[in-house]
Amino acid sequence: MTAELVRGQNHPLPRTRLEIRVSAGTPIVAGATLGDESGTVRGTEWVAHPGTPTLPGLEVSRQAAADHRLAVDLEALPQDVHRVNVLLALPPGTAGPARFAAVAAPFVAVTGLDGTEVASYTITGLDAESAVVALELYRRNGAWKVRAIGQGYAGGLADMLVDQGLPQARELAAVILDAVALGASRSVAAPPPRTSDEARVRTGAPGTGGSDGGPAAAAPEAAQQPLSDGGPIDYAHPRRKTTAPPPPPPTAPPAAPGEPPVPVAGDATGWSMEERLYNQVWGMFEDLARTTASYRSAVDFADSRMEQELDRALADPRSRIGSTGDRAREEASARREQLVDRAREAFDRDLAQLTAESEVVEPALPPAYARWDNPVWHGYRVPMEIPMALRVGDLRLPERPELRIPMLVRLPLERGLWIDAGRSGSEAAAFMDAEQVKRLAVETAVALAARMLAVYPAHEFAVHVVDPAGAAAGAFAPLTRAGVLGEPPAAGAQGVAAVLARLTERVDLLQMAARAGAGADALPPGMDTAEQLLIVNDFPHGFDDRAVNQLRYLADEGPSVGVHLLMVADREDASAYGPVLQPLWRSLLRLTPVPDDHLADPWVGHAWTYEPPLVPAGSAILGQVLGQVADARRAWPR
Amino acid sequence: MTVNMTKGQAISLEKQGGGTLTSVRMGLGWQAAPRRGLFGSRTREIDLDASAVLFADKQPVDVVFFRHLVSDDGSVRHTGDNLVGGAGQGGDDESILVDLQRVPVHIDQIVFTVNSFTGQTFQEVQNAFCRIVDETNGQELARYTLDGGGQYTAQIMAKVHRAGAGWQMTAIGNPSNGRTFQDLMPAILPHL
Numbered sequence: 105m106t107a108e109l110v111r112g113q114n115h116p117l118p119r120t121r122l123e124i125r126v127s128a129g130t131p132i133v134a135g136a137t138l139g140d141e142s143g144t145v146r147g148t149e150w151v152a153h154p155g156t157p158t159l160p161g162l163e164v165s166r167q168a169a170a171d172h173r174l175a176v177d178l179e180a181l182p183q184d185v186h187r188v189n190v191l192l193a194l195p196p197g198t199a200g201p202a203r204f205a206a207v208a209a210p211f212v213a214v215t216g217l218d219g220t221e222v223a224s225y226t227i228t229g230l231d232a233e234s235a236v237v238a239l240e241l242y243r244r245n246g247a248w249k250v251r252a253i254g255q256g257y258a259g260g261l262a263d264m265l266v267d268q269g270l271p272q273a274r275e276l277a278a279v280i281l282d283a284v285a286l287g288a289s290r291s292v293a294a295p296p297p298r299t300s301d302e303a304r305v306r307t308g309a310p311g312t313g314g315s316d317g318g319p320a321a322a323a324p325e326a327a328q329q330p331l332s333d334g335g336p337i338d339y340a341h342p343r344r345k346t347t348a349p350p351p352p353p354p355t356a357p358p359a360a361p362g363e364p365p366v367p368v369a370g371d372a373t374g375w376s377m378e379e380r381l382y383n384q385v386w387g388m389f390e391d392l393a394r395t396t397a398s399y400r401s402a403v404d405f406a407d408s409r410m411e412q413e414l415d416r417a418l419a420d421p422r423s424r425i426g427s428t429g430d431r432a433r434e435e436a437s438a439r440r441e442q443l444v445d446r447a448r449e450a451f452d453r454d455l456a457q458l459t460a461e462s463e464v465v466e467p468a469l470p471p472a473y474a475r476w477d478n479p480v481w482h483g484y485r486v487p488m489e490i491p492m493a494l495r496v497g498d499l500r501l502p503e504r505p506e507l508r509i510p511m512l513v514r515l516p517l518e519r520g521l522w523i524d525a526g527r528s529g530s531e532a533a534a535f536m537d538a539e540q541v542k543r544l545a546v547e548t549a550v551a552l553a554a555r556m557l558a559v560y561p562a563h564e565f566a567v568h569v570v571d572p573a574g575a576a577a578g579a580f581a582p583l584t585r586a587g588v589l590g591e592p593p594a595a596g597a598q599g600v601a602a603v604l605a606r607l608t609e610r611v612d613l614l615q616m617a618a619r620a621g622a623g624a625d626a627l628p629p630g631m632d633t634a635e636q637l638l639i640v641n642d643f644p645h646g647f648d649d650r651a652v653n654q655l656r657y658l659a660d661e662g663p664s665v666g667v668h669l670l671m672v673a674d675r676e677d678a679s680a681y682g683p684v685l686q687p688l689w690r691s692l693l694r695l696t697p698v699p700d701d702h703l704a705d706p707w708v709g710h711a712w713t714y715e716p717p718l719v720p721a722g723s724a725i726l727g728q729v730l731g732q733v734a735d736a737r738r739a740w741p742r
Numbered sequence: 743m744t745v746n747m748t749k750g751q752a753i754s755l756e757k758q759g760g761g762t763l764t765s766v767r768m769g770l771g772w773q774a775a776p777r778r779g780l781f782g783s784r785t786r787e788i789d790l791d792a793s794a795v796l797f798a799d800k801q802p803v804d805v806v807f808f809r810h811l812v813s814d815d816g817s818v819r820h821t822g823d824n825l826v827g828g829a830g831q832g833g834d835d836e837s838i839l840v841d842l843q844r845v846p847v848h849i850d851q852i853v854f855t856v857n858s859f860t861g862q863t864f865q866e867v868q869n870a871f872c873r874i875v876d877e878t879n880g881q882e883l884a885r886y887t888l889d890g891g892g893q894y895t896a897q898i899m900a901k902v903h904r905a906g907a908g909w910q911m912t913a914i915g916n917p918s919n920g921r922t923f924q925d926l927m928p929a930i931l932p933h934l
Contacts (some may be wrong), residue, residue, distance in 0.1 A: 106924075106927070106928065127809060129809070147879050170809070213924065218801045220927070395810075395815065395816070398815030398845075398846040401846055402846045405799075450847055707812070
């Protein structure tokens with residue numbers, strides 16, 4: 105029977121292997137600290153947090169989430185541990201609330217492994233606190249008990265850890281928040297609502313969007329519109345020009361009875377083929393995530409059931425000798441095999457369907473969604489309209505590595521990209537030498553920049569390169585050779601300062617215009633309206649404090665006015681700056697130059713292996729495509 | 743053909759024409775009882791919540807409710823929390839969709855519950871019902887009426903469980919008390 109605890113109340117724990125479930129309305133960080141007899145946390149190795157999620161006998165989640173399950177095995181804890189404090193904190197620096205008063209009262213329950221609730225506690229009465237000790241599990245006369253604490257700290261995690269006597273409290277709090285931020289930059293943002301007005305108008309019905317230069321020309325204004333204040337409110341959508349119904353989607357031929365329907369490319373909702381394919385790809389992503397979750401949970405369940413059955417068989421002294429025990433063991437593993445086989449069967453059925461879908465969808469993708477080896481790139485023409493989204497790589501899961509889902513991000517980019525040139529971040533990179541990883545990172549950046557240049561109409565996208573030491577001149581050659589850069593890569597501290605100053609001024613101007621409610625015509629003549637991408641190689645080489653501040657400003661303010669950042673950097677190189685740069689890394693989407701499983705999906709949070717969109721070896725496609733972009737710029741007047 | 747189910751009655755979810763059901767929906771609809779008293783504008787809103795608890799070997803492994811709208815495997819989906827009811831005027835205010843073919847193989851029972859989150863008893867709601875619908879053709883398979891129910895705030899409605907290769911539904915209709923499904927767990931366990 106569940107005990108509903110009130111603050112200060114305690115309750116005995118009948119078991120030592122427990123789960124602690126936390127649910128809050130918003131993403132929170134959950135962790136646990138171990139304390140000795142006097143309640144002191146002896147060191148950072150006694151704290152389980154998203155950066156160090158597992159300790160002996162204790163496991164917490166890696167990232168902030170609205171629901172958590174913490175696993176505790178009290179018997180596996182070190183002998184001198186007498187207390188376990190379960191703590192919750194709101195991650196600062198995110199869009200979420202900064203104090204517990206603004207969120208629903210968090211609910212914490214201690215349950216057995218079979219889900220039966222032992223005790224629960226709803227933490228009420230919190231106000232300005234941003235961190236709270238929810239529960240305490242403690243050893244009393246050899247038995248464990250749980251006590252509801254609910255002690256909040258307005259000073260956040262750092263104050264809480266100081267209070268628990270941890271010597272390195274502040275440093276550890278910074279490490280934890282850093283790990284949470286990394287968790288955030290590891291996650292793929294949920295797709296935007298599927299039938300938002302923006303999506304419909306952006307891609308409009310064919311033939312109606314391109315009359316005045318298309319939605320592309322209007323894009324820079326888009327960010328300014330909502331900011332204008334004063335004057336009568338115009339309820340008309342600024343760019344809506346069409347109410348014509350979309351052409352009907354392709355329909356799948358009726359399936360033969362008893363067989364799954366034959367997949368068709370574009371079999372999703374949307375106002376254009378492009379939007380349908382976008383929605384279909386996201387649908388495949390979600391289906392693969394969920395069907396894999398289903399398979400994994402079934403296998404996990406089969407494993408844990410077998411273990412329980414074996415435990416039970418062993419606990420019975422009669423079965424320890426003789427054939428009874430053997431038979432019980434055989435039965436348990438047979439039951440496991442049977443369930444896993446059935447799970448595998450259902451999983452294979454779903455995978456076959458998704459693979460078949462992928463086989464028809466991939467060839468149908470437009471260049472912006474296609475891999476470099478897709479033949480569609482050979483027929484590439486400079487487009488007239490900005491596409492909805494861009495493929496920035498592939499995502500796959502270890503269960504079926506050959507099934508690759510395009511990772512599509514919406515254009516214009518909502519946040520900058522960071523190509524991690526460090527070796528410490530991923531397993532595959534750890535085996536390579538540093539130079540090789542750096543070179544691959546620049547190649548990835550070039551491939552991404554080339555894709556963006558190619559999918560934007562001519563004159564709608566400008567790329568700037570900062571390469572202070574000139575270290576990657578070879579890798580940037582495809583861009584420089586084709587002549588698609590406005591100016592050669594900026595070198596030296598002076599070059600860095602000049603490029604940053606120009607882009608900062610641009611952001612300032614556009615923001616001023618936006619605040620004044622002025623349109624694009626209020627900008628100085630000769631200023632191009634293109635989106636800007638700044639590629640920064642070798643950060644922080646060649647950057648002084650002023651330049652670093654400008655870069656942070658660009659990362660924060662740039663995306664809303666069409667100035668984007670593509671950093672190629674090793675976080676360790678910039679470690680001398682300390683926590684000053686954390687908001688920068690946090691605001692960027694981390695990509696890796698080698699396949700690495702660091703991206704989480706927005707539904708179940710699997711670790712997806714990201715594969716960068718590198719050009720196949722020996723392929724000349726990049727040069728061809730960039731050559732066409734350069735030709736189009738020359739041929740068409742601005 | 744709608745079956746007005748009685749307690750403990752089990753129906754197989756096989757279609758008349760052979761073949762089992764692939765997708766069912768649990769729909770919940772209600773209206774607040776008219777308020778007695780002087781201040782009519784002080785509305786007495788009633789928030790009923792539908793939840794589905796997924797069990798494997800009598801252990802709860804996943805729950806779909808207003809805070810977790812889609813089960814991790816995607817087979818069970820809640821269409822969203824309705825805080826006041828009456829929106830459908832006889833239609834469903836909250837629905838939970840179950841794609842029976844996609845339910846993970848280890849899940850063998852799914853229990854549907856209804857809770858009064860705002861704490862009113864079922865005496866105070868009007869026209870409250872819960873029904874199970876075949877999602878493929880919209881046919882109502884079973885219906886329960888909740889009102890006139892007496893002094894309790896929750897009901898364990900029904901369970902859908904595996905039977906052979908297909909699924910079967912058993913009406914439970916057991917009244918209970920609790921704010922969310924978590925409070926109902928001890929009451930659910932005997933019905934598994």
